[in-house]
Amino acid sequence: MTTQTLTITAPDDWHIHLRDNQALDTTVPHAASSFHRVICMPNLTPPVKTTEQAVAYRKRILTALAKANISDDRKANFDPRMVLYLTDHTMPDEIAVAKTSGIVSAVKLYPAGATTNSADGVTDILGRSSVFEAMQKHGIPLLVHGEVTHADVDIFDREKRFLDEILSVIIKNFPKLKVVMEHITTADAADFCLAQADNIAATITPQHLLFNRNHLLVGGVKPHFYCLPILKRERHQKRLLEVATSGNPKFFLGTDSAPHATHTKEAACGCAGCYSAPHALPLYATAFESVNALDKLENFASIFGAKFYELPINTNTITLVKKEQVIANNYPYLDGKTLTPLLAGQTLAWSLHE
Ligand code: NCD
Ligand code: ZN
Numbered sequence: 016m017t018t019q020t021l022t023i024t025a026p027d028d029w030h031i032h033l034r035d036n037q038a039l040d041t042t043v044p045h046a047a048s049s050f051h052r053v054i055c056m057p058n059l060t061p062p063v064k065t066t067e068q069a070v071a072y073r074k075r076i077l078t079a080l081a082k083a084n085i086s087d088d089r090k091a092n093f094d095p096r097m098v099l100y101l102t103d104h105t106m107p108d109e110i111a112v113a114k115t116s117g118i119v120s121a122v123k124l125y126p127a128g129a130t131t132n133s134a135d136g137v138t139d140i141l142g143r144s145s146v147f148e149a150m151q152k153h154g155i156p157l158l159v160h161g162e163v164t165h166a167d168v169d170i171f172d173r174e175k176r177f178l179d180e181i182l183s184v185i186i187k188n189f190p191k192l193k194v195v196m197e198h199i200t201t202a203d204a205a206d207f208c209l210a211q212a213d214n215i216a217a218t219i220t221p222q223h224l225l226f227n228r229n230h231l232l233v234g235g236v237k238p239h240f241y242c243l244p245i246l247k248r249e250r251h252q253k254r255l256l257e258v259a260t261s262g263n264p265k266f267f268l269g270t271d272s273a274p275h276a277t278h279t280k281e282a283a284c285g286c287a288g289c290y291s292a293p294h295a296l297p298l299y300a301t302a303f304e305s306v307n308a309l310d311k312l313e314n315f316a317s318i319f320g321a322k323f324y325e326l327p328i329n330t331n332t333i334t335l336v337k338k339e340q341v342i343a344n345n346y347p348y349l350d351g352k353t354l355t356p357l358l359a360g361q362t363l364a365w366s367l368h369e
Contacts, residue, residue: 019337020368021300023313025092025329027052029320030197030218030269031292033095035059035072039079041348042274045292047085047093049367051329054269055095057123058132062100066112069097069119092331096120098158102135107149114153120324121156121195128164130243131273131287140181147189156193156324161204162244174244175203186211195323198223198271200244202254208265209258216323218269219259221298222289222357227252238280239355242273243287259315260308267320270295276352277345289357294342297365298357300335334368
């Protein structure tokens with residue numbers, strides 16, 4: 016019997032956290048081994064708030080790339096696309112600067128306090144109208160972390176409340192603004208996205224396609240399944256799988272691969288984020304195969320995102336092989352620390368062809 020293979024157009028990751036400085040030695044080779052363009056989230060400490068800071072950050076990423084132990088081909092194809100972190104103080108003029116830079120692809124909205132390094136996020140979202148206006152004018156997409164943060168809203172309801180109270184108002188006020196609903200986790204978000212015009216899209220992570228809150232909480236708390244927005248109930252997981260494999264161009268790949276050193280996740284107050292960059296494609300293949308939709312993977316991973324961002328489709332390919340791999344227990348990270356990937360030590364049915 017011959018081994019099953021799946022060759023697709025080379026994919027891009029429209030939502031990744033590479034972190035900074037020494038962390039880049041681990042994260043950049045992992046990302047560049049699978050992806051061409053990557054949308055680099057700006058929630059560094061301090062955040063990437065200006066085009067000038069984005070240019071400097073991109074240089075640090077490219078320095079790490081030059082040192083990486085990966086093929087010259089992979090290096091040549093890796094294209095980090097930068098994002099500005101929206102704050103209460105971002106000025107509309109910054110958007111024009113971002114547009115002319117050619118390297119800034121989007122602006123990210125973190126409601127203040129919503130997730131890792133979001134303390135500088137926006138407190139009065141609907142008060143940022145002049146910036147949204149400039150983004151709409153210049154065709155710069157708004158990437159949203161869609162959760163409200165009021166202490167009295169249950170963590171499992173925060174995404175839905177954001178759609179009802181915030182996102183629907185932004186979309187109504189700026190009907191031509193491109194918006195990506197990042198890492199959606201509920202049927203509500205999927206159906207909200209479907210109900211909007213073509214300028215509204217969504218990314219979906221591998222963990223939200225493969226898992227639900229039982230994986231996180233039953234039989235003991237599993238900190239490596241903890242990310243934000245938090246995994247929801249199975250009904251939502253199933254709806255996300257449905258829309259991701261539906262062939263609708265509104266839904267595309269964004270891993271939200273978010274490294275945190277192992278000891279900061281396995282802790283009394285553990286950090287949010289799943290690290291999936293090294294094996295993200297085999298994870299997505301596993302999810303798509305579970306609903307017999309491997310034929311839908313290429314559009315989701317490699318075509319729809321590029322079209323939304325109005326970038327060319329990659330011309331080369333990547334091959335997945337139906338060959339078991341055991342996911343690493345951990346990777347070296349920072350100074351003598353480790354980084355535990357999603358599904359560490361477990362076996363996946365798919366591998367990347369070397
Ligand atoms: C991300 C991180 O660690 O930067 N964490 C996460 O749980 N997804 C931030 C984010 O995208 O919310
Ligand atoms: Zn993220």
